[in-house]
Amino acid sequence: MLSKKNIEKFFLKNGYYDFGNILEKSKCTKLKNIIDENRPCNKSIFFKTKKDFKKSGRLKNYSPGEKEFNAIFNLNLNLKFIENSKNFQKAVESIVGQNYTIKKKSIIRSVPKKLHPQWVLDVTENVGRPNVNPYIKKEYQDVQYFQNIDFHQDMTRGKKFVTFYIYLDEVKKKDSPLNILQGSYKFGATHYPHYLRPSSESDYWYYSDLKKNHMKTKEVSIFGNIGKVFCFHGLILHGTKLNLSVKPRISLRYLISPDEKKIKSPFMKSFKFINGKIVENKKLKNGIYFQRLDRSADGNFLKTGSSIL
């Protein structure tokens, strides 16, 4: 049984919550198999060479949209066993309150390093947040592919939401689990690359908002089994290491917005604990947005290095 009080206390302190395996495993496996069959993940889904990418690829609109160009809708996937299940609804309501809105849902593929063509590894080396989608052929781009992802925030435009994640695979250390920096949402929106320095104590970081505030935060990995649901605050720092297994992990990601009138939900209450802005929308003179210092004005990813690999 979920204890609302405990969930609220934990979420406000740490900015995430792990609900455990609350979905039907057999239905999750069935869904995963359908995705695997229709959207295989192997070297042949990539452009063969950098030259092919330059000729036919693009650096804009390469990720699944809310409804358009999204494999969940293109494959007509039935997700009622998730969205209409009492367990899922109660989990979501325990964080964002009732009358929530599913703003976006997408299929996430963590692509093992081994499955990337060498030319893609060369392009993405030392890029902090290498989105792999640009290098994938258009017919497969309705799934979101990732390599490693440096610590970042999901909520970058000021619109409030919580990210809910569902594992459709068993996720162990080598499978690139999500890593979360506990409590980091409390500094609000800060620019990427975020100002993080490793502590001498393993799994701890110091995080600065560059306004004199520093926090010591613990890095927590979310391991789990098929059917696990967990969520994190849109402003929490999170990321994944390189996928060193042979298995391209499949997860579902839901971005869920609250009914902002439900001010007593843990998520709405969390904004009282934030001591910065909830959006950083300054644009620099060179055309780069302050929030994404790793993107040039033409959409190219800049090499910044990464805090996690």
Ligand SMILES: [Fe+2]
């Ligand atoms: Fe993210």
